[in-house]
Amino acid sequence: MSISNSLYIGVSGLEAHGDAISVVGDNIANASTIGYKSERATFSDMLGSQLDSQRMGGGVRLEQSQTMWSQGTITQTGNPLDLAINGGGLFMVKGSYGGQTGQYYTRDGAFHTDDQGYITNQDGLRLQGFSINANGTQALSAGDLKVGGSQSPAVATTKSSMTLNLNAGATVGAAWDPANPNTTSNYATSETVYDSLGTAHHADVYFRNQGNGAWEYHAMVDGADVSGGTPGTPTEISSGTLQFNTNGSLQSQTQNAAPINFANAATGQNITFNFGDDIASGGTGFAGSTQYTGTSAVNGLSVDGHAAGKLTNLSVGDDGTITGSFDNGDKIALAKVAIASFDNEDGLTRVGSSLVEQSATSGSPLVDTAGTGARGSLQSGALEQSNVDLGTELVTLIAYQRAYQANAKTVTTADEMLQTVDNLKQ
Numbered sequence: 001m002s003i004s005n006s007l008y009i010g011v012s013g014l015e016a017h018g019d020a021i022s023v024v025g026d027n028i029a030n031a032s033t034i035g036y037k038s039e040r041a042t043f044s045d046m047l048g049s050q051l052d053s054q055r056m057g058g059g060v061r062l063e064q065s066q067t068m069w070s071q072g073t074i075t076q077t078g079n080p081l082d083l084a085i086n087g088g089g090l091f092m093v094k095g096s097y098g099g100q101t102g103q104y105y106t107r108d109g110a111f112h113t114d115d116q117g118y119i120t121n122q123d124g125l126r127l128q129g130f131s132i133n134a135n136g137t138q139a140l141s142a143g144d145l146k147v148g149g150s151q152s153p154a155v156a157t158t159k160s161s162m163t164l165n166l167n168a169g170a171t172v173g174a175a176w177d178p179a180n181p182n183t184t185s186n187y188a189t190s191e192t193v194y195d196s197l198g199t200a201h202h203a204d205v206y207f208r209n210q211g212n213g214a215w216e217y218h219a220m221v222d223g224a225d226v227s228g229g230t231p232g233t234p235t236e237i238s239s240g241t242l243q244f245n246t247n248g249s250l251q252s253q254t255q256n257a258a259p260i261n262f263a264n265a266a267t268g269q270n271i272t273f274n275f276g277d278d279i280a281s282g283g284t285g286f287a288g289s290t291q292y293t294g295t296s297a298v299n300g301l302s303v304d305g306h307a308a309g310k311l312t313n314l315s316v317g318d319d320g321t322i323t324g325s326f327d328n329g330d331k332i333a334l335a336k337v338a339i340a341s342f343d344n345e346d347g348l349t350r351v352g353s354s355l356v357e358q359s360a361t362s363g364s365p366l367v368d369t370a371g372t373g374a375r376g377s378l379q380s381g382a383l384e385q386s387n388v389d390l391g392t393e394l395v396t397l398i399a400y401q402r403a404y405q406a407n408a409k410t411v412t413t414a415d416e417m418l419q420t421v422d423n424l425k426q
Contacts, residue, residue: 012059013407087376117148154198157305249285
């Protein structure tokens with residue numbers, strides 16, 4: 001091996017370890033980057049000339065910078081759209097980055113909703129997932145996730161369940177007069193019912209003692225609330241009877257069902273009024289409404305239906321299900337976050353901003369939901385920190401620095417030897 005070869009071998013060591021120091025420097029610089037995966041420099045020897053039957057060494061080169069996909073520490077943030085993958089897989093995001101429109105992958109789960117209601121990352125790339133329609137059916141293919149502006153649809157009231165005690169000592173008064181409900185009833189209470197548009201209607205329910213344990217009830221709304229009604233004049237939407245035994249238990253109940261036509265809403269709405277467990281229906285007669293001597297009072301009321309709701313909050317489950325909470329009390333599954341895995345994650349290509357993209361050596365993305373296959377579970381309100389270990393990186397940096405210095409010594413020694421050869425001619 002010639003002296004000049006030794007010089008070039010030393011140069012190769014300087015180049016390789018200089019690049020390796022850059023890899024370590026990049027890791028240290030990204031020690032606080034969310035979702036960052038550290039890189040490891042790997043070296044490969046080079047062969048030079050042949051001496052007898054053996055090939056001589058020709059120096060070293062940096063073979064590759066290998067991504068270390070080990071799990072980073074997960075820290076809590078409290079933001080429900082901050083997502084961390086606990087296990088394998090990457091988030092899928094789509095859009096324009098660096099002037100190129102495409103699909104990218106990342107472990108950085110710092111997401112938020114943009115002005116159009118899409119879930120995006122810090123670069124405006126849209127998170128990919130499976131939408132869930134109003135019937136609860138999940139889409140088969142992943143797409144942009146839009147959750148902002150979601151509404152919970154209005155639901156018309158179909159059932160009113162009320163339990164109360166009606167005073168057994170109430171007097172039997174004049175016959176029921178819908179024009180004068182307050183003076184021709186013994187007790188009244190109110191409830192709110194909803195039509196098909198989610199419009200709330202105030203309904204007063206009047207009870208009149210007919211004697212011998214028999215009561216009649218009448219549910220009334222303002223005439224302005226129903227088609228053909230007169231504003232300011234009470235209009236009946238339901239009526240029926242309650243029959244109590246001499247021990248105060250509810251023997252039976254009936255309802256004079258009549259379709260309700262609320263103004264501007266769907267026609268023919270039916271509301272079932274129920275006053276609890278009665279003997280005729282197989283109950284005890286005591287678990288619902290009763291007739292005991294004492295003040296009449298409502299003990300329980302449950303009315304279904306509600307107005308349309310606006311989205312107030314989002315939560316994400318371990319399986320990636322995004323659930324919306326609405327101001328009408330509804331909680332509805334809106335979508336599921338998609339997670340991609342690859343047969344060869346080392347083949348993914350870095351593009352910056354903690355993003356990687358598919359390459360020929362990575363294989364195609366295997367897309368499904370969290371917790372399936374090799375995909376980890378999701379943790380909401382948390383972010384995965386960089387997996388860089390500063391202690392390890394600093395030790396590695398010192399080792400590379402020493403190797404760089406040693407290779408520099410090889411160069412200076414070869415240079416001194418060449419200087420000696422030059423001096424021989426003098």
